[in-house]
Amino acid sequence: MEVYLGIDVGGTNLKFGIVTKKGKLLKKEKYPTKDLRKTGDFINGFVTLIGEELKNHPEIKKVGIAVPGMISKNRQTTVFMANVPEFNDVALIPILQKKYPEISFFLENDANAAALGELHFAKNKxxxxxxxxxxxxxxxxxxxxxxxxxxxxxxxxxxxxxxxxxxxxxxxxxxxxxxxxxxxxxxxxxxxxxxxxxxxxxxxxxxxxxxxxxxxxxxxxxxxxxxxxxxxxxxxxxxxxxxxxxxxxxxxxxxxxxxxxxxxxxxxxxxxxxxxxxxxxxxxxxxxxxxxxxxxxxxx
Amino acid sequence: MEVYLGIDVGGTNLKFGIVTKKGKLLKKEKYPTKDLRKTGDFINGFVTLIGEELKNHPEIKKVGIAVPGMISKNRQTTVFMANVPEFNDVALIPILQKKYPEISFFLENDANAAALGELHFAKNKxxxxxxxxxxxxxxxxxxxxxxxxxxxxxxxxxxxxxxxxxxxxxxxxxxxxxxxxxxxxxxxxxxxxxxxxxxxxxxxxxxxxxxxxxxxxxxxxxxxxxxxxxxxxxxxxxxxxxxxxxxxxxxxxxxxxxxxxxxxxxxxxxxxxxxxxxxxxxxxxxxxxxxxxxxxxxxx
Missing domain, CATH: 3.30.420.40 (ATPase, nucleotide binding domain)
Incomplete structure (x- = not known):
């Protein structure tokens, strides 16, 4: 069964979930954003967390990341996040792609991602x-x-x-x-x-x-x-x-x-x-x- | 030389112009909107005015009409015009197409048309x-x-x-x-x-x-x-x-x-x-x- 890793980045928590093609959430984990902040190397910590998920779930080939702020037009770089300033101007997708070349990564603003979720998985038409x-x-x-x-x-x-x-x-x-x-x-x-x-x-x-x-x-x-x-x-x-x-x-x-x-x-x-x-x-x-x-x- | 008839419908005047492919206005005419209003059959009068232009300029094969209000999504029908209520809910393009089957007609909101004009013909890039x-x-x-x-x-x-x-x-x-x-x-x-x-x-x-x-x-x-x-x-x-x-x-x-x-x-x-x-x-x-x-x- 094809499953995706969905990551919802927020000012309070980073939420990771394994989601089926039909939008069913199989498994969910939460990491307090401040824990990652404390390490002093937020981005590296974030990349490592993703790596652990990928190791634990080798069936995952695609990862979607929703972030609370502005991103580049080509969806490669995070631009500005009032609540997660560690993400200001980070070439996130190139970093992840280099580290995990066999995986496809997708970046989007969080409200946009949630709207897309409704489009694909809402209970009604x-x-x-x-x-x-x-x-x-x-x-x-x-x-x-x-x-x-x-x-x-x-x-x-x-x-x-x-x-x-x-x-x-x-x-x-x-x-x-x-x-x-x-x-x-x-x-x-x-x-x-x-x-x-x-x-x-x-x-x-x-x-x-x-x-x-x-x-x-x-x-x-x-x-x-x-x-x-x-x-x-x-x-x-x-x-x-x-x-x-x-x-x-x-x-x-x-x-x-x-x-x-x-x-x-x-x-x-x-x-x-x-x-x-x-x-x-x-x-x-x-x-x-x-x-x-x-x-x-x-x-x- | 290919030329187009551009019609700008306003609450005060109906403006007709012969325009080249390069956006040069060759000839311009104005009809007070209220004159057409007085006839009691605004739409028929409008269609007839277009017919006269087409007769005088047989080189015209395409006509663009800009109207001051809302139009249908498919650009066939005028929906609501505060200043030219005679155009509320008129199947304008089908009417014109039936009367002048050899001509192509295009309908758009006036601000949209003006913006398109800038896109094609603005003096700078x-x-x-x-x-x-x-x-x-x-x-x-x-x-x-x-x-x-x-x-x-x-x-x-x-x-x-x-x-x-x-x-x-x-x-x-x-x-x-x-x-x-x-x-x-x-x-x-x-x-x-x-x-x-x-x-x-x-x-x-x-x-x-x-x-x-x-x-x-x-x-x-x-x-x-x-x-x-x-x-x-x-x-x-x-x-x-x-x-x-x-x-x-x-x-x-x-x-x-x-x-x-x-x-x-x-x-x-x-x-x-x-x-x-x-x-x-x-x-x-x-x-x-x-x-x-x-x-x-x-x-x-």
């Missing part, structure tokens, strides 16, 4: 054109156009998290995890009733509280809906794509986000768009990153 | 990827990607005039001709010193005043720069295209617009983008619409 918005630490985004990752002019299209919204901030600065935490802290300071406490507050606490109808937490995700709606309005106006997949950790609270998001979309877009809007939750869940990375191996 | 922003009655936009008009998912990509800016309004609502006039009127009401008068004020008066250093008019175009900068930030983040052509009537005052536009671009975009920004004035001038329409005939 997926159209050839869709937007993919991933609500996590930041606001990731990707587009599939004519069944392919949309790369734009120079390779790094779809940084929709950085587009401007109606309060002058970028979408991500309004609704990234850091912003959510700050919003709740501000509301606590202003005496709003909530079960949340400012100390050690994490985004996941806010998600759980929202799902338990905590008014402050619900309020925060309603606001996320407004911001996401605005980001989508501008993105849809530029790309004319009307199917949207919503993924990422925060999407658990999407049922709260949705109402304001739809309100903005319907207020701001004419019927040409809204008549055919199709908003869906992504289906691959927590493993979207690994499975998306493995989906890159379909390429050749 | 043009890259394969660029944005095209046309500052006129509204804010039109187009993108050329890999040497082709970028159509997005369903055919009507690049409605950048309708993306959201930092004051919550769309770019076009902030900087379209109507907005410029209202801004000046507001400033006059507030006693700002200007040679402009509120009565019968037209956008072209503001452009001329700005070029003559009228402080209110200059101020208005400085504001246009901020808005255009924001629209470009979001568009560039989504498309990763770093060359921008600026066209349209208001671009005469672009030297005033430019400063704030560049300020916003440099404030909002990281080096990845700004290191390679290339902002240019469009070169085809007033005839960009006709020449762009004729450029559609290169297709087959």
């Amino acid at each position: 997926v159209p050839k054109n869709f937007l993919f918005m991933t609500l996590g630490t930041g606001l990731g985004s990707a587009a599939i156009l004519k069944g392919k990752i949309f790369k734009g002019g120079d390779g790094n299209a779809m940084e929709a998290g950085h587009i401007i919204t109606s309060n002058g901030k970028t979408a991500e600065d309004n609704m990234g995890k850091h912003a959510l935490i700050e919003m709740v802290k501000e509301k606590i300071k202003n005496g709003k009733k909530t079960r949340l406490t400012a100390k050690n507050l994490e985004a996941k606490d806010i998600i759980i509280a929202a799902m338990n109808n905590d008014p402050v937490a619900v309020n925060v995700f309603e606001y996320v809906g407004t911001v996401l709606g605005e980001a989508l309005v501008s993105t849809i106006r530029i790309l004319d794509i009307k199917t949207v997949f919503i993924g990422g950790g925060v999407s658990k609270a999407f049922y709260i986000v949705e109402k304001n998001m739809m309100k903005i979309l319907h207020e701001r877009l004419p019927n040409y768009y809204t008549d055919n809007l199709d908003i869906r939750l992504a289906t691959l869940g927590n493993d979207a990153g690994i499975i998306g990375a493995a989906a890159l191996c379909f390429k050749k | 043009v890259p394969k990827n660029f944005l095209f922003m046309t500052l006129g009655t509204g804010l039109g936009s187009a993108a050329i990607l890999k040497g082709k008009i970028f159509k997005g998912g369903d055919g009507n990509a690049m409605e950048a005039g309708h993306i959201i800016t930092s004051n919550g309004k769309t770019a076009e609502d902030n900087m379209g001709k109507h907005a410029l006039i209202e801004m000046v009127k507001e400033k006059i009401k507030n006693g700002k010193k200007t040679r402009l008068t509120a009565k019968n004020l037209e956008a072209k008066d503001i452009i001329i005043a700005a070029m003559n250093n009228d402080p209110v008019a200059v101020n208005v175009f400085e504001y246009v720069g901020t808005v255009l900068g924001e629209a470009l930030v979001s568009t560039i983040r989504i498309l990763d295209i770093k060359t921008v052509f600026i066209g349209g009537g208001v671009s005469k005052a672009f030297y005033i617009v430019e400063k704030n536009m560049m300020k916003i671009l440099h404030e909002r975009l990281p080096n990845y983008y700004t290191d390679n920004l290339d902002i240019r004035l469009a070169t085809l001038g007033n005839d960009a619409g006709i020449i762009g329409a004729a450029a559609l005939c290169f297709k087959k």
Whole structure:
């Protein structure tokens, strides 16, 4: 059976997974990113980790790597990663190819890879054109156009998290995890009733509280809906794509986000768009990153 | 010599031009749009006008038509034109093809056509990827990607005039001709010193005043720069295209617009983008619409 190695590089963890051609995740491992950081030679450590996987699984001939940032147009080099700066300007594919010449390596941005994962492995039939918005630490985004990752002019299209919204901030600065935490802290300071406490507050606490109808937490995700709606309005106006997949950790609270998001979309877009809007939750869940990375191996 | 008929449909005029394969405009005619409107059968009148041109110029075998609005993905049907509602949902190409079966007809959005005109006929060498922003009655936009008009998912990509800016309004609502006039009127009401008068004020008066250093008019175009900068930030983040052509009537005052536009671009975009920004004035001038329409005939 043909299997692929999918690697999802994140600021917190490096996730490795063995994935079948049908998108089934057979095995999964996690390495804390900071452990690799401590060694002082991040790239070499990363290359070695891959080597160990390849040794343990000689059946692997193709490896897909998803990274959280910008990459070169030819998909050979990592360019800029805010959360994994060790990857800034690294000729990753040539390094790996030289070390493991018998293996094919594929590099892609993580949101793009996750969108490709949905394209190949979503539980329902997926159209050839869709937007993919991933609500996590930041606001990731990707587009599939004519069944392919949309790369734009120079390779790094779809940084929709950085587009401007109606309060002058970028979408991500309004609704990234850091912003959510700050919003709740501000509301606590202003005496709003909530079960949340400012100390050690994490985004996941806010998600759980929202799902338990905590008014402050619900309020925060309603606001996320407004911001996401605005980001989508501008993105849809530029790309004319009307199917949207919503993924990422925060999407658990999407049922709260949705109402304001739809309100903005319907207020701001004419019927040409809204008549055919199709908003869906992504289906691959927590493993979207690994499975998306493995989906890159379909390429050749 | 092979020549094409280029037709630029606008809310004010229908412009017809005979254009050579090298983009030279040999002959130009204008019909006021409202004259055709008065006949009560706009589409039939339009088809007849084309017929007369074809009769007078039997050497024409290809006709390109640029329209100010949305068209079908297959470029056969006009979908929605705010300023020429007679064209809403008209199967224009089939109608023309049936009437003049020996002629090839090509339909495109006007900003797209103008961008294609720059691609083929600009005075300097043009890259394969660029944005095209046309500052006129509204804010039109187009993108050329890999040497082709970028159509997005369903055919009507690049409605950048309708993306959201930092004051919550769309770019076009902030900087379209109507907005410029209202801004000046507001400033006059507030006693700002200007040679402009509120009565019968037209956008072209503001452009001329700005070029003559009228402080209110200059101020208005400085504001246009901020808005255009924001629209470009979001568009560039989504498309990763770093060359921008600026066209349209208001671009005469672009030297005033430019400063704030560049300020916003440099404030909002990281080096990845700004290191390679290339902002240019469009070169085809007033005839960009006709020449762009004729450029559609290169297709087959």
